[in-house]
Amino acid sequence: MHSDNNSIPVLVKRLPHFEGLELPAYATAGAAGMDVLAAEDVTLAPGGWHAVATGLALAIPPGYEIQVRPRSGLALKHGISVPNAPGTIDSDYRGELKVILINHGSEDFAIRRGDRVAQLVLAPVVQASWLKVDELDDTARGEGGFGSTGGVTALGN
Template identity: 45%
Template structure:
């Protein structure tokens, strides 16, 4: 996949293991950024990507950063469309009760490149019946 460094200190994404689905994204910032409790800061990766058509980049939290430090993408899952050519930026939200600092070069999120289906939506008056029906929010656990 084609990738362009927009900043000299940008780091090409890396996979943590042979079978990792998510590639780590790194902070391409010039100075440390402190995120106050309950606040969001936009952290650039210094990278632009040419994601293949029919695919998207899904930006997820890194488990260690979110569980141990309380930092995770503010939008829960970021979606990078194949036609986007700007800098990949992560909106990091601080869920903890203390300020957290992101240092230049820190791993801040992970991106999974995956195919998706684009469908045509058709408005109808009725939907087909299923055993589940309209049950949601835990309904399949109640039998």
Template identity: 50%
Template sequence: MIKVKLINKSNNSAPEFATEGAAGVDLKAFLEESVVIKPFERVVIPTGLYIELPQGTEAQIRPRSGLAAKYGITVLNSPGTIDCDYRGEIKVVLINLSNDEFVVNSGDRICQMVIHKFERFEWYFSEQLGDTTRGNGGFGHTGI
């Protein structure tokens, strides 16, 4: 199990897994006053959380499906990456992709955070790449 050190400067409870099978935890807004996100506007929402991840891990910030489906609210740089050497407050860039204003209140669940292990890599240069059936088939090459 990955252990993550947490400083919680918010009035909110520590993030928890909602179900036994949940891959991530919901993060909550930590605001002095409500924030209105106008249509097609982006805002940075603080969480009051600070983490220390173990070396070789990253946190990914992802949209909440309910906010996206019901209200058009999503994480703009999705997934957002929190590197293991970052020590600042976790803040979330939300965007309103609907035609209606959306209000974020302190304590609202605004995104999910998933922790992943990763491996560093190194480059080596070559004049060609190996052949595959797909080759250089890009966006939509297999059809709809």
């Protein structure tokens, strides 16, 4: 396994139904996400969703996660997305990596074994700790939320 200043080794186990597929890979030198392939055939009906098998199990290093993100071309051209985007694969999960896909389009969408279905982004994780206080500091925004800083011009905000 090769490691340098720009890469973190992630252990990958190829499950039997991965046979003949390629490991996730960066499409270009500047890509942030690796394309991951489907290890099964499935058809998504409009409004339907499915956890698409990849045939891979991972050991992500502690202090990292893998984010599962939609592929922009599938989203734009067919309405196919990851409903919990970005999905998170935790460092202590050892089961099969599956990609939850949803069809927001108006037609059935066929996924074939070997199709690129999502992008995987390795990202550092910082865990929070809670500090209980009676009051919070004041800010210019205060408690304003849900569009309080502006929004869609057509809606008048």
